[in-house]
Amino acid sequence: MLQSFEFKDRKVILRVDFNVPIKNGIIQDETRIVKTLPTIQYLIQQGARLIILSHLGRPLKELLPDGSINYSKFSLQAVASKLAELLNCKVYFAKDCGDEDTQLKLQSLAAGEILLCENTRFYKQEEKGDSEWAKKLAAFADFYINDAFGAAHREHCSTATIARFFDKDHKAFGFLMQQEVENGLKVLQNPNRPLTAIIGGAKVSDKIELISSLMDFCDAILIGGGMAYTFLQAMGYHIGNSLCETDKLDLAKTLLDKAAVKKIQFLLPEDSVSGQHFANDTNIQISTDQNIPEGFMGLDIGPKTIVTYTQHILNSKTIIWNGPMGVFEMENFSTGTKQIAEAVSRATQQGAFSLIGGGDSVAAINKYHLQDQVSFVSTGGGAMLEMLEGKQLPGVQAILN
Ligand code: AMP
Numbered sequence: 001m002l003q004s005f006e007f008k009d010r011k012v013i014l015r016v017d018f019n020v021p022i023k024n025g026i027i028q029d030e031t032r033i034v035k036t037l038p039t040i041q042y043l044i045q046q047g048a049r050l051i052i053l054s055h056l057g058r059p060l061k062e063l064l065p066d067g068s069i070n071y072s073k074f075s076l077q078a079v080a081s082k083l084a085e086l087l088n089c090k091v092y093f094a095k096d097c098g099d100e101d102t103q104l105k106l107q108s109l110a111a112g113e114i115l116l117c118e119n120t121r122f123y124k125q126e127e128k129g130d131s132e133w134a135k136k137l138a139a140f141a142d143f144y145i146n147d148a149f150g151a152a153h154r155e156h157c158s159t160a161t162i163a164r165f166f167d168k169d170h171k172a173f174g175f176l177m178q179q180e181v182e183n184g185l186k187v188l189q190n191p192n193r194p195l196t197a198i199i200g201g202a203k204v205s206d207k208i209e210l211i212s213s214l215m216d217f218c219d220a221i222l223i224g225g226g227m228a229y230t231f232l233q234a235m236g237y238h239i240g241n242s243l244c245e246t247d248k249l250d251l252a253k254t255l256l257d258k259a260a261v262k263k264i265q266f267l268l269p270e271d272s273v274s275g276q277h278f279a280n281d282t283n284i285q286i287s288t289d290q291n292i293p294e295g296f297m298g299l300d301i302g303p304k305t306i307v308t309y310t311q312h313i314l315n316s317k318t319i320i321w322n323g324p325m326g327v328f329e330m331e332n333f334s335t336g337t338k339q340i341a342e343a344v345s346r347a348t349q350q351g352a353f354s355l356i357g358g359g360d361s362v363a364a365i366n367k368y369h370l371q372d373q374v375s376f377v378s379t380g381g382g383a384m385l386e387m388l389e390g391k392q393l394p395g396v397q398a399i400l401n
Contacts, residue, residue, distance in 0.1 A: 002039070002172045005143060007048035009111045013141040014043060014174065015158050017150035017379070018054035018079045025078050032150065033082055035379050039147045039174035040087065040114070047111040051141060053097065053158045054079070055121040055151065069122060080116045091116055097123060098137050106140060120158045127154075129161045138165035147174025149181070149380040152395030153387075163398035171399055176379065181396055183376040184387040187355055192317035193219055198309070198340060200225030201323030201360060205248050208255070210322070213389040215258050220265035220316070222309045224301045224325030224336060228269050231256065232290055240274065240292035267309070271302030273326065273333060280330035300326025301336035313343040314350070320388065322357040324364050337364050345373035358384040 016036045021028040043050050059074035080093040092109065094102040097117040109115050120126045125133035134157045138144065144166045146152070151159045163171050173181065187195065197214045199207055204227035214221055223231060226243035233239045234252035259266035274296035276283040285293055292298045301309070313319060321344055325336035341364055348354045354374040356365050358381035365371050378384040387393060 002042065002145065002174065002178075005169070005172065007043060007046040007143065009047055009049065010143060011051060011106070011109075011141040012043055012048040012143040012145060013051045013053060013137065013162070014039065014145045015053045015148045015151075015162075016040075016174070017148040018052075018076060019056050019150065020079065022056075022078055027078055027082050030082060030086070032379060033079065033086060035176050036147050036174065037086060039145065039176060040083075042175070043145070044087075044089075044112045044114060048143075049106075049109045049111055050114045051102075051106065051109075052114060052116045053120055053137070054116075054148070055126065055156075055158070056119045057121070059119060059121050060124060060127070071122070074119050074122070076116060076119050083114070083116065087114075089114070094118060098133070098140065102140070120156070123157075126157045129155050129157050131161055131164075133157050134161035135165055138162050142170060144171040145174050146171075146395055146399055147176045148395065149177045149378075149383050151383070152177065152180075152380060152393040153383040153391070155394035160394040160398040173396075173399055177396075179376070180378055180380055180384070181387075183355055183378070184384060186353060187318055187320055187388070188217070188390070191217075192353065194316045195318040195320075196220045196222065196312055196316040197320040197322075198222045198224070198313070198325075198344070199323055200227065200325045200337075202226040202243065203245060204230045204252060205245055207323070207385075208248070208251055209389050210385055211255055212258065214320070215255070215262050215264055215266075216390075218264060218320075220267065220312055221259070222267045222312060224269060224305075224309075224340070225323050226298075227323075228272075228301075229292070229298055231268050235268075235290075238291040238294070239298065240294055241297040242272075242274075242292050243297070265312075267312070269298070269301045269305040270308060271304045272298035273300040273302055273335070275299045275333065278327070280332050282332075284332060299330070300328075300333040301340075306336055306339045309340060310343040313340070313347050316347055317352050319344055319347060319352055319354040320357055321354065321361050321365075322359060322385065322388075324360050328360075328364050328367070338368055341365050341368045341370050345370045348374050357388060358382070 229242035328337035
């Protein structure tokens with residue numbers, strides 16, 4: 001536990017997830033930075049000499065045309081300024097991660113001061129989980145704290161390998177990561193029942209493993225979004241021009257069979273709001289059954305489905321939600337997602353535990369200002385999905401073992 005350590009005057013490496021969207025040097029959404037402030041503030045108040053590490057984007061995968069790294073696009077410099085502004089204190093910035101500039105600035109770093117190092121992913125060793133580089137970074141500090149839940153599913157140098165160089169009394173989760181892990185475990189270990197998962201989003205291929213794992217411990221799964229139509233097609237319904245992954249039809253059938261064998265309730269939309277084109281301003285039809293009219297595409301769950309799903313949600317004691325019910329970015333196809341968000345919020349007020357599991361469902365819950373009306377909104381899209389899939393997260397294991 002973070003609180004059980006004595007940090008005064010000690011050097012502490014804090015790995016965070018500052019992978020924020022930046023356009024022309026301006027941070028578009030600072031949520032990830034804000035979420036780590038409690039850990040940062042705690043450590044500096046305790047008098048730690050704080051070295052912060054983070055990745056930003058995928059600089060080695062998005063090289064410049066001449067094959068070199070786009071340092072300016074993927075620099076954490078703008079994050080250093082934002083962090084200083086949010087904390088109202090000076091934040092030193094090292095132009096490298098662990099090399100000369102880091103070492104120089106570290107020499108004069110006093111208790112309670114912060115040094116943010118440049119993007120860990122500028123180094124090819126990072127994504128390889130390279131032991132030598134991890135050892136070099138570890139040597140800078142007495143403690144290692146991981147608050148980067150969003151990167152916990154990666155076995156990278158600064159998220160996992162580095163922790164091997166610290167014993168149990170010198171490493172811990174940050175406050176955010178602790179909360180993420182505890183809330184994830186709440187639904188995985190002895191959840192109150194009925195346990196309902198609401199899964200939406202564009203593609204079934206992204207969530208096959210998730211749906212299959214959820215079938216092992218959920219009582220009901222409610223499917224919405226574009227992925228519903230691959231299932232409906234697999235069941236023989238007409239889906240018009242709706243999104244369909246034809247190469248995943250067999251897998252969809254396998255999942256439908258698994259749901260039947262497991263005797264869990266696996267619900268698909270009973271009706272849909274369909275559009276002629278993928279646009280807000282298009283001809284709209286509300287189907288009365290599971291078939292989509294020729295020339296139309298299903299873009300939201302329909303009114304009957306909303307009623308059925310809402311009833312299920314209100315009867316649940318634990319709720320997991322990942323993925324919107326429709327193209328909620330377009331006003332005419334946002335009702336399903338909005339109503340489901342409201343149902344999750346109402347169920348929570350009635351005592352259910354609700355976990356919003358990352359990605360676009362987080363954007364949706366924020367859009368309807370319901371983020372404070374649910375039990376927990378995860379910051380880690382991919383990491384939370386992998387946790388719910390029952391996988392061990394390298395970043396978590398590295399702290400625990
Ligand atoms: P995901 O990242 O897989 O959770 O997908 C989220 C995206 O799925 C959002 O941008 C939605 O607009 C999109 N989406 C939801 N429902 C549909 C649908 N019926 N057809 C096409 N796209 C959809």
